[in-house]
Amino acid sequence: MLAVLFLVAAADTPGIVQTDIIQPPKLRNAAKVLSYEDYPDAALREGAAGVVSVALRVSSEGNATSCAITETSGYEVLDKTTCQLMLRRARFDPARDAHGAPVSGDFHAATSWGVGATFPTTNVKLDLNVNQLPASYRGPVKATVLFGETGRVIACDVSDSSGDASADQAVCAYATRQLALAAPRAVGDLVPAVAVRYVIASLHLQQPPRHD
Template sequence: MKNFSIGMAIALAANSAWTSPALAQAEPSPAMPLGNPGSWITTADYPPMALRLEEEGIASFRLRIGVDGKVKECTITSSTGSELLDEQTCGALTFRARFRPARDADGNPTEGSYSSSVRWEIPSRSGGGNEDLSLSMRPSANLAEFVVDFAADGTVAGCELIAVEPANGLAETIQNQFCQQYEYSGFQVTPYTDDDGNPVSRRARIRFSTTIEEIPESEAGQ
């Protein structure tokens, strides 16, 4: 599948005038991305139904960044025309995007904002594109095992695919499609408790098995 990109543009002003450190006052600074913004959304995040419906588009967004560098709010400022793609854009960004928080003139962390866009694009339908898309939607025999960690307050602390058989290039897609239901949009469960009723953290180990079988002759054509 062809990669799509997140276009980022941040302008920084440079002041060449020298000021005594004792008299210097910090300039307000904007929230800055940590790591590679291109990793916040990948083609593995493409919603399966959007692929089936062949939905594409560019989603422009604005993020409200908290003093802890996490996304507090995501707003789609220009829609792709697909509710699925718009929701996936904000879901992935809210979960993955992290920033060096903005700072005020006194150098204190403060809320900030960040705006950019994501292009969702399906591979060309020429040269076997339809066949590739159909294969990506076809179930295959596999065994997948996940671990989902829940914090004492019931929030999801982590989700990871720890095994997939047979090993193949779909591991990232499988993990994203399963884990997003827990990790996106602040998902929270009723906390687990110990024998005394106190909230505790717990790890859930989940296994899925898919088998491909022949249809019995007695059921063929039904």
């Protein structure tokens, strides 16, 4: 199985969030960018698997103009295939600035290549106990998270709210404090290393201790 998870983040250079962008680039055709049929035959035969994180530069016209490998899978064929297909197939609505004008920005994506037991996950599932559930809480928080060159969180963006803004913020704060990865390796000396992961965090009411 091949899974593709996309994270939107706007930046001047890959991995550095651009603060004047109000609406980052939006991928219009996520389901059509990559599929299992795209798995390179040579990689399948060799059992090559891994996660590839990339930063696509998206122009103000919505075209992907460049692709940088910010986290290598360790296999050149998987890295190159990811960039080639995303540049060829991805279609975007461009980023927008505070005035609503289209501007260029970066779109970060993580792609998992693997089959069966070799399939690496890009999901991070969290179960967090709280003393009180917010009244407006309706379900798990989904957030896309960027990990920098040290493996620590450098950005957290809520993609699907729990229904409560304070709960969403608390999840990102927890992720920033507690989550870490092995330091990602980029391809190229001038490319900042950035790994993309997808956090799904559920809040649970902490049960009081029993006194028998």
